[in-house]
Amino acid sequence: MAGSTAKGEARRTALLDAVVRVLERGGPGAVTHRAVAAEAGVPLAAATYYFSNIDDLLVSALLKATEEQVELFARLETPGIGEVARMLHDWTHTRRAAVIAQYELLFLAMRREALRDAAERWYRALENALGGGRGSRVAALAIDGLVLRILWSGEPSTVAGIEAALADIFEAAAALG
Amino acid sequence: MAGSTAKGEARRTALLDAVVRVLERGGPGAVTHRAVAAEAGVPLAAATYYFSNIDDLLVSALLKATEEQVELFARLETPGIGEVARMLHDWTHTRRAAVIAQYELLFLAMRREALRDAAERWYRALENALGGGRGSRVAALAIDGLVLRILWSGEPSTVAGIEAALADIFEAAAALG
DNA sequence: TCAATTATGGTACAAATGTACCAGAATGGC
DNA sequence: GCCATTCTGGTACATTTGTACCATAATTGA
Numbered sequence: 001m002a003g004s005t006a007k008g009e010a011r012r013t014a015l016l017d018a019v020v021r022v023l024e025r026g027g028p029g030a031v032t033h034r035a036v037a038a039e040a041g042v043p044l045a046a047a048t049y050y051f052s053n054i055d056d057l058l059v060s061a062l063l064k065a066t067e068e069q070v071e072l073f074a075r076l077e078t079p080g081i082g083e084v085a086r087m088l089h090d091w092t093h094t095r096r097a098a099v100i101a102q103y104e105l106l107f108l109a110m111r112r113e114a115l116r117d118a119a120e121r122w123y124r125a126l127e128n129a130l131g132g133g134r135g136s137r138v139a140a141l142a143i144d145g146l147v148l149r150i151l152w153s154g155e156p157s158t159v160a161g162i163e164a165a166l167a168d169i170f171e172a173a174a175a176l177g
Numbered sequence: 178m179a180g181s182t183a184k185g186e187a188r189r190t191a192l193l194d195a196v197v198r199v200l201e202r203g204g205p206g207a208v209t210h211r212a213v214a215a216e217a218g219v220p221l222a223a224a225t226y227y228f229s230n231i232d233d234l235l236v237s238a239l240l241k242a243t244e245e246q247v248e249l250f251a252r253l254e255t256p257g258i259g260e261v262a263r264m265l266h267d268w269t270h271t272r273r274a275a276v277i278a279q280y281e282l283l284f285l286a287m288r289r290e291a292l293r294d295a296a297e298r299w300y301r302a303l304e305n306a307l308g309g310g311r312g313s314r315v316a317a318l319a320i321d322g323l324v325l326r327i328l329w330s331g332e333p334s335t336v337a338g339i340e341a342a343l344a345d346i347f348e349a350a351a352a353l354g
Numbered sequence: 355t356c357a358a359t360t361a362t363g364g365t366a367c368a369a370a371t372g373t374a375c376c377a378g379a380a381t382g383g384c
Numbered sequence: 385g386c387c388a389t390t391c392t393g394g395t396a397c398a399t400t401t402g403t404a405c406c407a408t409a410a411t412t413g414a
Contacts, residue, residue, distance in 0.1 A: 005360070005361075005410095005411065005412080007361080007410090007411085008360075008361065011361090027285075027288060028205055028206065029205065029206060032400085032401065032402085033401080033402070033403090034400085034401075034402095042362095042363095043362075043363050043364075044363085044364090045361095045362070045363055045364070045365095046361085046362070046363080048402080048403070048404090049360095049361070049362080049363095050361095052403085053402080053403085054401095054402075100284070100287050100288075103284065104284060106329065107277070107280065107281060107284065108204075109329065110277050110328055110329060111204060111277075116329070116330055116331060119329035119330050120329075120330040120332075122329075123326055123329070123330060134345050135349065137342075137345065138319055138345050138346055138349045140322070141318075141319040141320075141322035141323050141326060141342075141346070142315055142318040142319040142322055143318075143322070144321075144322035144325060144326070145317070145318035145319055145320070145321035145322035145325075146318050148321060148322075148325070149300055149318060149321070151287055152283065152286060152287060152293070152296035152297075152299075152300070153293055153296050153297040153300060154293060155297075165314075165318075168311050168314065168315050168353060169315055169318070171352070171353060172312065172315045172349035172350055172352050172353050173349055174352075175348070175349050175351075175352030176345060176348060176349050182380095182381070182382080182390065182391075184380090184381085184391080185390075185391070188391090209370085209371065209372085210371075210372070210373090211370080211371075211372095219392095219393095220392075220393050220394075221393085221394085222391095222392070222393055222394070222395095223391085223392070223393080225372080225373070225374090226390095226391070226392080226393095227391095229373085230372080230373085231371095231372075
């Protein structure tokens with residue numbers, strides 16, 4: 001079986017990281033064995049050796065990204081609005097390409113029954129970070145919608161603008177307890 | 178210039194419709210000149226004649242889909258929760274593939290400054306359909322998040338489940354007026 | 355130590371794709 | 385009716401891609 005040695009495992013994760021970078025730069029169509037291998041600095045055969053087909057590569061990259069995101073949410077203490085606004089602004093503007101790449105991976109999950117668990121855990125992690133309860137569930141949905149809206153339209157473009165939108169969301173959510 | 182005659186315009190829209198169907202079936206990677214031409218029942222050269230490159234094809238398909246969606250929202254009278262729930266269930270379960278295809282097109286828009294207007298109008302149309310005001314803005318965000326959540330995780334899977342989620346959203350939104 | 359497994363890197367090839375080209379048919383304006 | 389423009393459908397070709405193959409090196413377990 002491939003990827004059982006320590007060195008092999010390192011190369012495996014290097015390739016998965018490269019997938020995300022390729023995705024950032026050129027979108028889903030740019031993810032090829034050759035592009036990923038070149039990005040990771042390994043020969044083509046290494047990419048095909050560890051991930052026999054492209055699908056395997058993308059699915060593995062999604063699972064890794066999801067795991068990292070879930071951990072990030074889990075570490076999050078229930079923060080203030082200002083802090084969340086800064087984080088969202090950083091995500092959607094500074095690290096925009098990386099976030100888009102993650103969503104593109106998540107969209108691949110829509111076509112694969114086997115990846116539903118990953119998507120489900122992603123959502124649960126966000127809800128838990130917001131504290132649980134009916135209000136938090138609505139807030140999680142609205143925040144997810146807000147992130148997409150910013151990625152699409154660019155607005156709100158400032159931390160203050162995002163904070164105002166978040167204030168509305170949390171005020172509405174608070175009404176549900 | 179290409180596509181100026183009536184017959185030419187018909188073929189143009191036939192090709193754009195074919196793009197969405199190809200997208201439904203095989204995702205973004207499946208959209209090639211040949212696949213689209215075959216789906217539309219026209220020779221390869223027709224596809225390259227009306228849309229000289231693949232990018233042109235995808236962008237035009239997005240603009241057309243956006244236009245249709247905006248019109249659909251505009252025709253919508255402010256409906257009851259049950260009606261919205263049935264519509265969302267239809268979207269996310271019965272016509273799931275088509276909706277995913279639309280979102281995949283919208284994600285392409287993220288990489289193109291020129292398509293920001295289209296995305297912006299999409300959102301405005303949804304907000305207007307919900308009635309306007311701070312509450313409606315939050316509701317629009319949450320509904321958008323809800324749609325994605327259903328597409329990803331499959332839950333809620335029933336009309337009743339969706340209705341319950343919507344009830345929470347509207348109750349929260351109502352608190353903002 | 356040594357044999358078996360795993361990793362490496364190079365090469366080759368068939369299939370698919372974007373794109374260009376062209377000769378002729380249809381169409382439109384005048 | 386005539387001519388310029390637009391459209392049609394076919395073909396060809398260079399590139400890129402997935403994938404397979406193989407000889408050799410490294411690593412592991414007993």
